[in-house]
Amino acid sequence: MQSMGFYMAQRLSAMVMAPLVLGHIAVMIYAIQGGLSTAEILERTRGSLSWFAFYGSFVVAVSIHAAIGLRMIATETLKLRGAALDLFTWAVMIVLLFMGARAVSAVTML
Amino acid sequence: MIRPHRKHPLWLAYAAHRVSGLGLALFLPAHFHVLSLAITRPKDLDTFLSFAEAPLVKLAEFGLVFLLAIHFFGGLRLLALEFLPWSGCQKNLAAATVAGAFLVSGLFFLRAI
Amino acid sequence: MSKSEKTLHVSVWRGEGPQGRFETFRVPRQDNQTVLDVVSWIQQNTDPSLSYRYACRVGMCGSCAMMVNGQPRWTCRTHVSRVADGDRLQIGPLRNLPVIKDLAVDMDPFFEKWIKAGGAHRPSRSRTEPIMPVSPQEPGRVEANKAIECINCAVCYAACDTVAGNPDYLGPAALQRAWTLYNDVKIDDRQAALDRATAAGGCQNCHSQGSCTRFCPNELDPLSAIAGLKRAAAASYFKRRSE
Numbered sequence: 001m002q003s004m005g006f007y008m009a010q011r012l013s014a015m016v017m018a019p020l021v022l023g024h025i026a027v028m029i030y031a032i033q034g035g036l037s038t039a040e041i042l043e044r045t046r047g048s049l050s051w052f053a054f055y056g057s058f059v060v061a062v063s064i065h066a067a068i069g070l071r072m073i074a075t076e077t078l079k080l081r082g083a084a085l086d087l088f089t090w091a092v093m094i095v096l097l098f099m100g101a102r103a104v105s106a107v108t109m110l
Numbered sequence: 111m112i113r114p115h116r117k118h119p120l121w122l123a124y125a126a127h128r129v130s131g132l133g134l135a136l137f138l139p140a141h142f143h144v145l146s147l148a149i150t151r152p153k154d155l156d157t158f159l160s161f162a163e164a165p166l167v168k169l170a171e172f173g174l175v176f177l178l179a180i181h182f183f184g185g186l187r188l189l190a191l192e193f194l195p196w197s198g199c200q201k202n203l204a205a206a207t208v209a210g211a212f213l214v215s216g217l218f219f220l221r222a223i
Numbered sequence: 224m225s226k227s228e229k230t231l232h233v234s235v236w237r238g239e240g241p242q243g244r245f246e247t248f249r250v251p252r253q254d255n256q257t258v259l260d261v262v263s264w265i266q267q268n269t270d271p272s273l274s275y276r277y278a279c280r281v282g283m284c285g286s287c288a289m290m291v292n293g294q295p296r297w298t299c300r301t302h303v304s305r306v307a308d309g310d311r312l313q314i315g316p317l318r319n320l321p322v323i324k325d326l327a328v329d330m331d332p333f334f335e336k337w338i339k340a341g342g343a344h345r346p347s348r349s350r351t352e353p354i355m356p357v358s359p360q361e362p363g364r365v366e367a368n369k370a371i372e373c374i375n376c377a378v379c380y381a382a383c384d385t386v387a388g389n390p391d392y393l394g395p396a397a398l399q400r401a402w403t404l405y406n407d408v409k410i411d412d413r414q415a416a417l418d419r420a421t422a423a424g425g426c427q428n429c430h431s432q433g434s435c436t437r438f439c440p441n442e443l444d445p446l447s448a449i450a451g452l453k454r455a456a457a458a459s460y461f462k463r464r465s466e
Contacts, residue, residue, distance in 0.1 A: 002428050004421050004425075004427050004456060004460055007453075008460055011189065011192075014185050014188075014189060015189065018182070021178065021182050025178070025218065028175070059142075062138065066131075066134070069131045069135060070135050072430075073132060076385070076388030076389055096139070096142075099139055099143065099146070103142040103145035106145060106147070106150070107145055113293055114293030114294045115294050115382050115438070116434070118433065118434070120432055120437070121432045188431060191431055191450060192431065192450050192453045193457065195454070
């Protein structure tokens with residue numbers, strides 16, 4: 001079961017992520033080709049406001065998007081309904097936001 | 111075995127989108143955890159990054175990028191299908207989705223090895 | 224044609240309610256033979272207790288749809304030669320609807336959703352007022368015309384996996400009807416039509432699997448109609464937020 005609010009959040013987070021995914025793939029290719037170590041990666045990302053903004057918005061968008069996507073699977077395949085479904089959705093979103101924020105701060109803050 | 115009423119390109123595109131999305135969502139917490147090692151246990155992260163050099167892990171990484179490419183192009187397809195007034199070109203879009211996914215992941219794979 | 228090919232081996236779903244199993248019948252094969260002909264032959268020659276539903280036999284009434292070799296079909300216009308797997312045919316009741324007996328399903332949930340989506344006509348004028356002129360070229364009319372040949376056969380409803388996974392989902396036929404009404408210039412309150420199509424179980428649940436358009440026997444395109452509803456709903460969502 002999906003309300004218009006979840007539907008719009010799913011589409012808008014997707015539109016936000018479209019350019020971010022391309023950027024992220026470019027970063028991965030660069031990092032792997034260079035064979036970067038932890039220190040080399042952190043040297044480039046730490047204290048950089050633009051890396052923080054880039055991956056910060058990515059984490060927010062992906063947490064919303066993944067939580068709603070898993071919500072659809074939970075209700076259609078696992079038949080979860082009502083309050084349990086809402087609880088599941090928000091729990092996934094909060095856990096992903098928390099873990100994502102930890103990762104972004106670890107990589108971009110000193 | 112795919113049930114008979116599902117044997118057409120748009121349903122297969124839907125299935126690819128759902129499976130790749132599920133795979134990415136399950137991978138996300140692990141990905142976040144490894145990155146946060148940078149601050150808590152930098153030594154462990156370096157151990158992990160050298161572990162990531164192993165061929166099998168490389169193959170798994172390729173799988174992840176492949177999932178991302180499928181889900182990315184599948185998502186663009188959906189946005190185009192839903193938000194752009196379109197004619198009967200849905201099958202072409204679905205085909206282009208798969209082609210694009212192969213292209214991007216193949217490119218990445220070739221450059222990474 | 225060899226001798227074995229002149230007999231069809233037909234598995235037909237038998238049973239009342241959710242319980243049942245496939246029963247095999249041997250039916251003589253004809254050069255020109257529809258799936259409905261096969262079902263009728265079994266009922267008339269082998270087992271008179273076989274229950275199924277049909278009326279017009281020419282693809283207009285929408286009452287004879289069944290699952291044929293796993294795919295939803297209007298059986299009166301489906302030739303055996305087009306769908307048989309060699310000499311085998313499997314005929315079952317429509318998916319996603321409760322079975323009454325054998326091949327007859329209860330269509331109530333389908334029609335209840337049609338009404339819930341606003342499918343009943345709400346005229347903007349009474350019969351004492353003059354008829355409203357409608358130009359056939361008007362863009363809304365052109366869009367509305369695309370779906371008026373729907374015969375309510377529920378083939379799209381049976382084909383849809385989103386209906387299967389979410390019993391509240393209105394389904395392709397009802398939503399296509401809502402899109403038709405939304406574009407109909409004779410309808411007064413278009414926003415109300417859109418609100419009904421975006422309430423619980425509305426167009427936003429659709430995953431664009433496209434089985435509705437793939438299987439519609441009248442070659443209608445519910446997938447595009449639902450996409451139209453989503454576009455209109457998204458636009459209206461932003462408009463309401465900004466108000």
